Amino acid sequence: MEQQYTADSRPGGRGRMFVPVPFDPDLVWTAKPSHHVTGTINGMGVRAVITEHDGERGFLLGPAWLRCGLEPGTRVSVVLAPEGPQRADLAEDIAAALEASPAAGAFFDSLAQFYRRAYLRWIDGTKGRPGIRARRIAEMVGLLEAGIKQRPKG
Numbered sequence: 001m002e003q004q005y006t007a008d009s010r011p012g013g014r015g016r017m018f019v020p021v022p023f024d025p026d027l028v029w030t031a032k033p034s035h036h037v038t039g040t041i042n043g044m045g046v047r048a049v050i051t052e053h054d055g056e057r058g059f060l061l062g063p064a065w066l067r068c069g070l071e072p073g074t075r076v077s078v079v080l081a082p083e084g085p086q087r088a089d090l091a092e093d094i095a096a097a098l099e100a101s102p103a104a105g106a107f108f109d110s111l112a113q114f115y116r117r118a119y120l121r122w123i124d125g126t127k128g129r130p131g132i133r134a135r136r137i138a139e140m141v142g143l144l145e146a147g148i149k150q151r152p153k154g
Contacts, residue, residue, distance in 0.1 A: 018059075
């Protein structure tokens with residue numbers, strides 16, 4: 001799942017740097033509305049979201065990265081992988097529920113790992129109580145279909 005490549009960085013506007021991604025993450029990993037990734041740039045840890053910038057796929061790095069010695073126009077060595085739990089990592093009952101609701105599944109896939117993991121921890125807190133687990137999965141699907149990133153407290 002990890003992808004390694006080198007690329008020429010470019011200015012990203014407003015003090016940022018743009019790093020192109022030379023592959024289609026929908027084809028290499030799995031199709032989703034947005035791809036949250038983790039990895040390294042020249043050996044330094046990075047978390048980013050792959051987006052379109054000036055008609056090209058890649059990710060933007062903020063001004064702090066430029067203070068670390070990187071600058072637009074330099075060649076960078078990149079290692080990227082999808083961040084957080086992916087559909088293939090999910091328990092069968094959760095994966096089946098997300099598959100049965102394309103809207104909930106697409107929204108789940110677009111969430112940052114923090115939100116995905118929070119939903120999964122909440123469901124996994126029902127160990128040994130299958131009825132409660134099924135209700136929580138159904139509630140999660142409903143919340144995701146409504147575009148709600150995290151379960152309301154209470």
